[in-house]
Amino acid sequence: MGKSRNARRDSAPVAEPVDGGLAQLIPDRDRARAWTLLVDGAPQSHVDLDDPAYLSFEYQRRLGHVIDLAAQPGKPVHAVHLGGGAFTLARYVAATRPRSTQQVVERDAALVQLVRRELPLDTGARIRVRSVDAREGLAKVPDGWADLVIADVFSGARTPAHLTSTEFLDEVRRALKPGGLYAANLADGPPLAHLRGQIATAAARFPELALVADPTVLRGKRFGNAALVACDHPLPIAELTRRAASDPHPGRVEHGRSLTDFTGGAVPVIDAAAVASPAPPASAFR
Secondary structure: OOOOOOOOOOOOOEEEEEOOEEEEEEEOOOOOOEEEEEEOOEEEEEEEOOOOOOOOOHHHHHHHHHHHHOOOOOOOOEEEEEOOOOOHHHHHHHHHOOOOEEEEEOOOHHHHHHHHHHOOOOOOOEEEEEOOOHHHHHHOOOOOOEEEEEEOOOEOOEOOHHHOOHHHHHHHHHHEEEEEEEEEEEEEOOOOHHHHHHHHHHHOOOOEEEEEEOHHHHOOOOOEEEEEEEEOOOOOHHHHHHHHHOOOOOOEEEEHHHHHHHHOOOOOOOHHHOOOOOOOOHHHHO
16 A cells, blocks of 8 residues: 555545454544544544544543543643554544653554554654553553553453553553553443453552443443543542533443442452453444
């Protein structure tokens, strides 16, 4: 494939093998320079090159709320993104918090090359991309460097086991500044054993937690995404709740006693016992 298609409205879909499977870039017919990235049929990211502050996917909107609340509006931050996709959230940070310094860790080097070519980053954005394993890349972040660490890593539509443990969260805490935020995109379905275990794991390393998800997912009615937020300082629960409730698909925020009750006695996950998150059913992609 040659030069970038420049993401025009009449552009044809792009399909190319990457390390994780078959990547597809599907043009958004309602937005002139917007695309959806799929890998092996699983939606990964949506990005609008004309408006990088626009977040289409439900889970990305919720992570966007966390980014908005990580510091005063417009203030630059140091952000680490574990999992790159189409760099949607890194573009969002660059658009809403100019002069931020960001590191994206995306293991799939072929995917990074495809996205860079077809959906190029703003040349003025201070975004560095490393094509290494997420935990390996996180280990290279200096102690106390990050205001924000976002984990959105999927391999074959599942979060790898080594990114679900207390040892992984030890690395996250090491990289975060005091008061820095950790946010993770978690995917699970009934009986929500993985989600409950991830909350218990985060509770073993962070004193303050919140979970944002569609109420039907929290009730175990369907497979879906939940955004877990953690910090060593009190979280802006009221504002997070307000923003989640105002989304096109309103989310519910659980924290404190209700989140503890939701966890239901699940125990923290350690490296030796970690397993990948469950695979979504085929119906999740219809």
